[in-house]
Amino acid sequence: MHHRLLSQELEEIFREESSTRGLTLNELLRRTEGRGIYLLIVLMSLPFLQPIPLPGFSTVLGVVIMFLAFRLVFPEPRGLPRFMGDRVLPAGFQTKVVNGSIKLLRWVEKIVHPRRTVWLRTRPARVFNALVLIALAALLSLPVPVPFTNQPPGFAILFLALAMMEEDGVLIWFAYLCVLLTFAWFAMLAFFGERAVVMVVEFLKRAWHSIF
Secondary structure, eight states, X not given: OOOOOHHHHHHHHHHHHHTTTOOOHHXXXXXXXXXXXXXXXXXXXXXXXSSSOOTTHHHXXXXXXXXXXXXXXXXXXXXXXXXXXXXXXXXXXXXXXXXXXXXXXXXXXXXXXXXXXXXXXXXXXXXXXXXXXXHHHHHHHSOOOSTTSSHHHHHXXXXXXXXXXXXXXXXXHHHHHHHHHHHHHHHHHHHHXXXXXXXXXXXHHHHXXXXX
């Protein structure tokens, strides 16, 4: 199967739909054969990569990511509810968000690209990764008043969604490593609470001094 760049597909869709009746999110998802879902997940994970926590905001976007990932479990990803997915996007939204997404994808596609992708195209792999995304989004949505609770699931969601979107069989293993570290981090928080942050910081300091 030939892998088309998602940035090229978005450019064609934006050009065709904007010249006719306008673009809707469901049309975007349908025309990208479900890959647009990964793009939405990527865009929603970006705010959580910054060091400053986002209380409340993470809960809302975490639930939305869970909803989108759940759609990936089905053989053919379903669209969004009509009240959300069938509304024509405002022209300003299309220009800023879609064009911004195209620019982001062009940069991503220089680094992330199809490699060893055969197994990623199978339904078991797709369902498994969708369930992992749901679990990560659930962790992201937890109202935990502890520093560094947004970044681990945020990075794991980002790398996993990018790997599936671009069918990158190399990046996916780095994404799985981030997933394991995220689960380990939340397990430490469950057992040690805020002391886990101090323990990790002290460990990193000792590791830094022992190496350098």
